[in-house]
Amino acid sequence: MNSPSSPARGRPARLDQARTVKTALDLLNESGLDALTMRRLADAVGAQAGALYRYFATKQDLLTAMAERMIEGVGAAAGPTGNGAGPTGDGDWSERVARVARALRAALLAHRDGARVYAGTHATGPNTLGFADSLVGVLREAGFDDGEAARALYAVVNFTVGHTLEEQAALQPESEGPPADAGGLHDAVVAGAYPHLSATLPVLTSTDFTAHFEFGLRLLLDGLRAVRQ
Amino acid sequence: MNSPSSPARGRPARLDQARTVKTALDLLNESGLDALTMRRLADAVGAQAGALYRYFATKQDLLTAMAERMIEGVGAAAGPTGNGAGPTGDGDWSERVARVARALRAALLAHRDGARVYAGTHATGPNTLGFADSLVGVLREAGFDDGEAARALYAVVNFTVGHTLEEQAALQPESEGPPADAGGLHDAVVAGAYPHLSATLPVLTSTDFTAHFEFGLRLLLDGLRAVRQ
DNA sequence: ACCTGAACACCGTTCAAGT
DNA sequence: ACCTGAACACCGTTCAAGT
Numbered sequence: 001m002n003s004p005s006s007p008a009r010g011r012p013a014r015l016d017q018a019r020t021v022k023t024a025l026d027l028l029n030e031s032g033l034d035a036l037t038m039r040r041l042a043d044a045v046g047a048q049a050g051a052l053y054r055y056f057a058t059k060q061d062l063l064t065a066m067a068e069r070m071i072e073g074v075g076a077a078a079g080p081t082g083n084g085a086g087p088t089g090d091g092d093w094s095e096r097v098a099r100v101a102r103a104l105r106a107a108l109l110a111h112r113d114g115a116r117v118y119a120g121t122h123a124t125g126p127n128t129l130g131f132a133d134s135l136v137g138v139l140r141e142a143g144f145d146d147g148e149a150a151r152a153l154y155a156v157v158n159f160t161v162g163h164t165l166e167e168q169a170a171l172q173p174e175s176e177g178p179p180a181d182a183g184g185l186h187d188a189v190v191a192g193a194y195p196h197l198s199a200t201l202p203v204l205t206s207t208d209f210t211a212h213f214e215f216g217l218r219l220l221l222d223g224l225r226a227v228r229q
Numbered sequence: 230m231n232s233p234s235s236p237a238r239g240r241p242a243r244l245d246q247a248r249t250v251k252t253a254l255d256l257l258n259e260s261g262l263d264a265l266t267m268r269r270l271a272d273a274v275g276a277q278a279g280a281l282y283r284y285f286a287t288k289q290d291l292l293t294a295m296a297e298r299m300i301e302g303v304g305a306a307a308g309p310t311g312n313g314a315g316p317t318g319d320g321d322w323s324e325r326v327a328r329v330a331r332a333l334r335a336a337l338l339a340h341r342d343g344a345r346v347y348a349g350t351h352a353t354g355p356n357t358l359g360f361a362d363s364l365v366g367v368l369r370e371a372g373f374d375d376g377e378a379a380r381a382l383y384a385v386v387n388f389t390v391g392h393t394l395e396e397q398a399a400l401q402p403e404s405e406g407p408p409a410d411a412g413g414l415h416d417a418v419v420a421g422a423y424p425h426l427s428a429t430l431p432v433l434t435s436t437d438f439t440a441h442f443e444f445g446l447r448l449l450l451d452g453l454r455a456v457r458q
Numbered sequence: 459a460c461c462t463g464a465a466c467a468c469c470g471t472t473c474a475a476g477t
Numbered sequence: 478a479c480c481t482g483a484a485c486a487c488c489g490t491t492c493a494a495g496t
Contacts, residue, residue, distance in 0.1 A: 013479065038470060050472075051480050059470065119348070119394055129423050137425040148444075149425070150432035154395070155388065155445030162391025163383070165348055194358050196366040196378070203379035215377075216384030222455040223448025242460065267489060279491075280461050288489065 017055045020045055021065045025111055028066070033113035038062075060121065067118045068125035070107055075131035077103035078138050093142030094221045097152075100135050101160050101217055108164045115164035132157075143228060152224055159216055167209040246284045249274055250294045254340055257295070262342035267291075289350065296347045297354035299336055304360035306332035307367050322371030323450045329364050330385050330446055337393045344393035361386075372457060381453055388445055396438040 023045050028036055038059055042049040056062040077099045108114040132153060139149035189198045197204065206212075252274050257265055267288055271278040285291040306328045337343035361382060368378035418427045426433065435441075 015479085037468085039468090048481055049470080050482085053471070054479070119391075122398065124417075126422075129417065129426060133423040133426045136429055140425055140428070146429040147432045150429040151441055151444040152448070153433075154392070154441050155448055158391035158395055158445065159384065159388040160391075162348075162387035162389075162394070165391070166383070166387055169351065188353075188358065193355075194362040196369055197358060197362045199369070200365055200375040200379040203376045204382075212380055212383050215380040216387065216449075219381070219384055219449045219452025219456070220445075221452070223451035226451040226455065227448070244460085266487085268487090277462055278489080279463085282490070283460070 015045060015047055015051060015055060017065065020052065020055055021062070021069050024062060024066055025069065028114075028117070029112050031112075033116055063117055064121040064123050065125075067121040068123035068127050070111055070114055070118065071104065071123075071131060072107075072127045074100065074103045074107050074127065075134040078131075078134035093138050094225065096138045097135065097156065097224070098217055098221060100131065100138070101156050104131070104157065104160050105164050105213060108161070109168070113168060115161055115168050119161050119165055139224075144224075148227060152220075155220055156217075159220060160213075163209075163213050163216060167213075170207070170209070244274060244276055244280060244284060246294065249281065249284055250291070250298050253291060253295055254298065257343075257346070258341050260341075262345055292346055293350040293352050294354075296350040297352035297356050299340055299343055299347065300333065300352075300360060301336075301356045303329065303332045303336050303356065304363040307363035322367050323454065325367045326364065326381075326385065326453070327446055327450060329360065329367070330389050333360070333386065333389050334393050334442060337390070338397070342397060344390055344397050348390050348394055368453075373453075377456060381449075384449055385446075388449060389442075392438075392442050392445060396442075399436070399438070 020041070024036065024041050027041055027044050031040075038052055039049045041062075042052055045052075052062070056065065078096050079099070108118055111117070135153050135156065136149045139152055140146065144152065186201075188194065189201060192198065249270070253265065253270050256270055256273050260269075267281055268278045270291075271281055274281075281291070285294065307325050308328070337347055340346070364382050364385065365378045368381055369375065373381065415430075417423065418430060421427065
């Protein structure tokens with residue numbers, strides 16, 4: 001099951017997969033994805049870059065392990081599973097779906113560039129599968145058929161990842177003084193070339209991403225209610 | 230307005246922004262984003278890598294110009310604008326929103342790694358602004374208030390980008406023979422650890438991405454209908 | 459004005475050799 | 478068994494110098 005064989009003859013091994021992933025996530029938070037290089041990670045972990053390849057075949061593998069670790073506990077947000085929906089009655093499926101979606105967003109937001117890491121990988125570890133299984137489970141127990149449940153999972157996850165990608169990109173430092181980019185946008189819009197954007201500019205440039213997220217999530221949940229009749 | 234000053238004393242300039250972006254998009258289609266380097270692009274365009282920096286301050290700028298070019302015409306999918314909704318009556322706002330969303334997905338799918346390029350940049354050119362303006366316009370004319378229209382734009386775009394990111398990642402070659410990754414997934418799921426995933430496996434592993442996309446889009450549109458009462 | 463040539467400061471990855 | 482040292486084949490970006 002383990003990649004570098006199990007027992008441990010010889011030395012105790014200064015590196016290991018779990019500690020390296022932890023250090024990589026810390027480094028991600030401090031410096032961002034672009035600054036996360038194998039050499040810098042090796043430094044942080046007290047080894048040479050080449051040594052990392054005993055535990056991760058490739059940098060992609062490391063990023064995948066990071067993504068898997070990031071979403072630990074997201075599945076638990078669905079609440080208790082199985083046997084009906086417990087004492088809360090059956091009605092609350094939409095609140096349970098919302099909780100999982102919010103937990104996913106929170107997990108991605110918990111690390112700098114978290115959404116970029118997640119979107120760029122395809123983790124298939126227990127955290128990823130467990131969270132997908134609980135979301136699908138909530139929907140199936142609520143009466144959705146298999147096809148609807150599976151597609152609703154994709155809709156909710158893809159929206160959440162897409163949203164958080166935007167959110168984290170918008171919160172970037174930008175480094176320099178007056179963002180020439182947003183300035184040009186503002187000017188062009190105010191100049192009248194885009195009447196509808198100009199009318200909605202206050203909302204479009206609002207940084208209340210939670211409100212944006214909740215609006216989209218509500219659309220999906222209302223849509224799901226409509227699907228179920 | 231132009232970056233490298235306007236007229237053109239001296240030589241005619243072998244490079245120019247438009248041709249370089251076009252070549253970059255061709256190269257993207259042939260080899261993918263990871264293989265799109267400034268040196269390879271310079272080769273394809275018949276110059277040295279350094280020469281590209283007369284037209285693009287940074288590789289990010291080039292990618293942004295590519296993203297802007299990719300979504301040319303997406304805004305037009307909303308159909309004629311202004312003065313009511315024309316002879317088609319006013320009722321079809323949801324179909325017009327759907328057309329824009331489909332056009333955005335199609336534009337991203339039209340280039341290898343298109344969604345990755347788009348998600349990694351923040352274009353603010355006329356194609357991007359025009360498409361956002363038409364989507365918001367359709368919604369405002371349909372009776373949504375400014376806040377709803379702006380947030381609906383984000384919901385639709387973020388879902389579409391998130392979906393297409395997944396779709397293009399799933400369609401990757403994977404290079405090697407038996408995908409150890411999907412194999413492990415399949416085994417774990419079938420082994421019984423994830424009962425709900427196992428029940429929905431046929432749909433989850435379906436490659437009919439259009440059906441997945443249409444399902445999510447329908448949820449958002451049904452949700453919007455519910456918002457408007 | 460536009461481009462070349464060459465360099466700077468890095469990358470991910472591999473692999474003999476040490477312990 | 479685990480790690481180092483050193484190399485290979487690249488990167489993005491800058492900038493004097495040519496034309």
